[in-house]
Amino acid sequence: MRAIGPFLRDAWALARPYWSSEDRWRARGLLLAVVVLNLSLVGMTVVLTFWQRAFYNALEAKDAAAFTALLFTWHTTPDEGFLPSFTIVAFAYILIAVYALYLRQALEIRWRRWLTEVYLTQWLGGRAYYRMALTDPVTDNPDQRIAEDARLFVEDSLALGLGLLRAVVTLVSFILVLWSLSGPITVLGVTIPGYMVWVALIYAGLGTWLAHLIGRPLIRLNFNQQKVEADFRYALVRFRENAEGIALHGGEADEKRGLTQRFRALMENWWGIMTATKRLTLFTVGYQQVASIFPIVVAAPAYFAGRIPLGGLIQTSSAFNQVQDSLSWFVENYARLTEWRATVERLTGFTRAVAVARAGTGGPVAAPGDAPGLALHDVTLGLPDGRVLVQGGEAAVAPGESVVITGASGSGKSTLFRAIAGIWPFGSGRIDLPATGRALFLPQRPYIPLGTLKRAICYPEDEAGFSDDAVVAALEAAELAHLAPRLHEAESWDKRLSGGEQQRLALARALLLKPDWLFLDEATASLDPAAEERLYARVKAMLPATAVISIAHRPAVAKFHDRALRVEGQRLVAG
Secondary structure (H helix, E strand, C coil): CHHHHHHHHHHHHHHHHHHHHHHHHHHHHHHHHHHHHHHHHHHHHHHHHHHHHHHHHHHHHHHHHHHHHHCCCEECCCCCCCEEHHHHHHHHHHHHHHHHHHHHHHHHHHHEEEHHHHHHHHHHHHHHHHHHHCCCCCCCHHHHHHHHHHHHHHHHHHHHHHHHHHHHHHHHHHHHHHHHHHHHEEEEEECCCCCHHHHHHHHHHHHHHHHHHHCCCCHHHHHHHHHHHHHHHHHHHHHHHHHHHHHHHHCHHHHHHHHHHHHHHHHHHHHHHHHHHHHHHHHHHHHHHHHHHHHHHHHHHHCCCCCHHHHHHHHHHHHHHHHHHCCCCCCCCHHHHHHHHHHHHHHHHHHHHHHHHHCCCCCCCEEECCCCEEEEEEEECCCCCCCEEEEEEEEECCHHHHHHEEECCCCCCHHHHHHHCCCCCCHHHHHHHECCCCCEEEECCCCCCCEEEHHHHHHHCCHHCCHHHHHHHHHHCCCHHHHHHHHCCEEEEHHHHCCHHHHHHHHHHHHHHHHCCCECCCCCCCCCCHHHHHHHHHHHHHHHCCCEECCCCCHHHCCCCCEEEEEEEEEEEEE
């Protein structure tokens, strides 16, 4: 873990953009209101210590009238002046505390909403998510960082920041009170004014140093815990998403071994946190228990000597505890500080990884050209391990033309499509994309988003832009008419539909969206040959102006294309 200076700079770098964003005035207003309410609570706590002194003095003097007034109305004394009753102070304190929490939570959700939108925009923008998945083995579980770490960062930043502010204000307020109450003490001939203040400083300083010494291992353990928790959750999600493949393989025993291994890592780290927390708690609880009686023990000689009344003793004890609590803020919040530090480390790593991915160079440059067609110029495609799939590829496809691409498995056909889409970061060369027109890529395993069937067919366009009749017509053309009554049902359609039905749905998407350029990467491989021919014929008939570029292994597909290209020996040659 890094030193505190760079860490705090990272924390500020994460927080600063929100406070200068378009939401800054509302955020600053909420923060100001929360700060004012928290400071009001500190002021009321100061008032309560003076109320305590008057209250216990009334008990000591057996003054029933003062006792009753201090409970229910108000009371005036020569020393304290006007004092509101406990009923008034308690009611106001409760009301202010409730709204301080409510407004803080309102600020939390606004900040988290803004931060989530920023992270999603950065992660999805420029296909950074895809480049990170290929090239960044260090930044694990981006979903967890966006969802969980962002939430923890906002909550802990506000809670710790406001807590620290309140501790500082409380410290300043009660040091003055404690200084005036404690008076001087003579030790070895030296007179020390405000001796209770110095006792509180020494007590809290020693406690802070010991807490850091005992709790330091929690920094590393909390960082690791967030990682292993996310790893275990990701493994469970992946199991659920691949339930059919696991069931067909009978892989339950192996999956259980893998899940158990991940949970064991989680559990071992958790035991480490438990042990470190036990040691820290043993110290902090003991520290707090001693602090509850320590000031009375220190101030008792003055009470027994008659220099202060019972109320003064109680007020001195309360003021000492407030000063000690303020100085001990670090001790009491050490565990949360370690969690916050781990969260900042993970979000900082994620932010930097996204920035690297968005600024990354490499791979063929795919950009709109001047011509209406598609052209490849000296395109070389490689793999992350350095192997070359295609060397110096040259090709051109005119608008409305149909081309089939063949070649051995693993020769680079799908990678060529990724390069044309502009997402493949390994290689070189230039790809001139059509100057106008919309492209649609359909991979062998179609992507089906969460939501209604209509949304799945219209994806990535907004389903509101298409009538139900148009969507049903596309379903019927793709031979999925039996699904038409379920158009507005929200299901996990990638689990409800067979592989062949999923590919038909993807073709229905193409028929509905009518792209100018349609790239089919074995998009009919799960269909029987007869169905494949029928659907290819339908695509050609319903999209006559669309250029269709297909990757296929079956010879029957070739007849629906004008010509063929073949990837062979790292070369792209006429088929």
